[in-house]
Amino acid sequence: MQKIPVYEYDPHQKSGKIYVRLTEGLFQNLRRLISGSLMLMFFxxxxxxxxxxQIVLFDFFNRRIHLFGLLLSPKDLFLLAGMMIFGATLLFAMAMAYSRVWCGFACPQSIWTWVFIRIEDLTEGSRNNRIKADRNMRGMNLVRRILKHILWLLFATLTAVTFIGYFTPIREIATDIMQLNVSAELAGWIIIFALLTYVNAGLTREKVCLHMCPYSRFQSVMFDENTRTVSYDATRGEPRRTERKESAAEGRGDCIDCKLCIHVCPTGIDIREGLQADCLACGACIDVCDQVMIKTKKPTGLIRFKSANAEAGKASPVWRPRLAGYMTVMTAMAVGLGWGFIDRDAVLIDISRDRQNLYQVDNRGLICNDYQLAVENVYLEQQALSIAVAGKQYSLSGPQQIQLPLGQRGEYQLRVCRQDDTNPSRAVQFLISSSDQKWLADTTFIDPAGMH
Ligand code: SF4
Ligand code: SF4
Structure with missing residues (x-):
């Protein structure tokens, strides 16, 4: 039989610090694939x-959001709210089907924490080296520790700059940084977000997941007997083999009590103690235990994703009414959101009266009012628009055919004169139309009679 490494250190050191050991395996590869893709997307x-x-820019200063070619205004906030509700429902469905897989595989806190742990492993060495180094923080150990913090800070700063780049054009930020012309405000935001990243992913790590994240607290209400959770097969594993000799295996379970499943756990828990709210479902313990099982020539899967019903030998379908309910809600929301995006206004219109001169009498003796029309194109491409005024009693002067590129706002001075006083109306309606859509903007017309 191959020798299984034995680790002398308790994962919960007296300091309470968790020393995570990195491992390899199916779930770690899956996690790297998912988190690597999400991180690449972010950067x-x-x-x-x-x-x-910039295709994604939350330009709150101008009250606009650029989202993959769409330009969203405050009028479209319900679409953003819908997207968030869709995301929350997806989280509920995922939690119900496969427990906290969101936390283990895709949550930014976990993704950044794993990167910081990887940097720690590269600079300070493996778990055992780090434990020993903590007891003797001098010489090269100190140099490695300082290097780790420098790399953490650099990565945190890169994260902060990119994050802020979703709210202020990132190319402008990059130019300012290259030219060492960073405003105090920008520098302040970079420092705040870099420190938040450094503290969250480097220093507090699992404490954020265990004590600060609300999702971990209410996810248990989403679990049922068919939820696949990371669980230890106690029937197979117990009683544990504390002796490593082959002869000691007689009458014993498959768990050799190597504690590797605890050492690789980012929250430092012992999954053999049963389902725990602190488990992030990252699968690291599954991967490392599978390696142990292969080495001890036992079947893999001593730790695996399994539901309580499956554990009890009962049927355990993934598809069940509540999950189908979540899927129905998500499908309805996806259709609604799709329709909302297709049907949203392609132009934003704002009409205001000239407040200096409430009305004018032109050289033909007609009563006229002046207006300022602001039109913004929030469609996917340039638009040709016509401007007209409704009603035969009114005539319009000013630009009546305009071209507006995407995202451009145009302001136009318009004059409306009433040429027929037989049925004096104090309502005016502007009509803005593209080749396939029409928008109406209502305002008032003031004449001398309306002044009294
Ligand atoms: S469950 Fe697996 S990894 Fe954990 S102590 Fe037992 S054999 Fe080792
Ligand atoms: S118990 Fe296993 S799956 Fe849960 S957080 Fe720890 S290592 Fe990840």
């Missing part, structure tokens, strides 16, 4: 421009 998307415009 790359901010740099992608389309038609000279």
């Amino acid at each position: 790359a998307t901010a740099w992608i421009n389309f038609d000279g415009q």
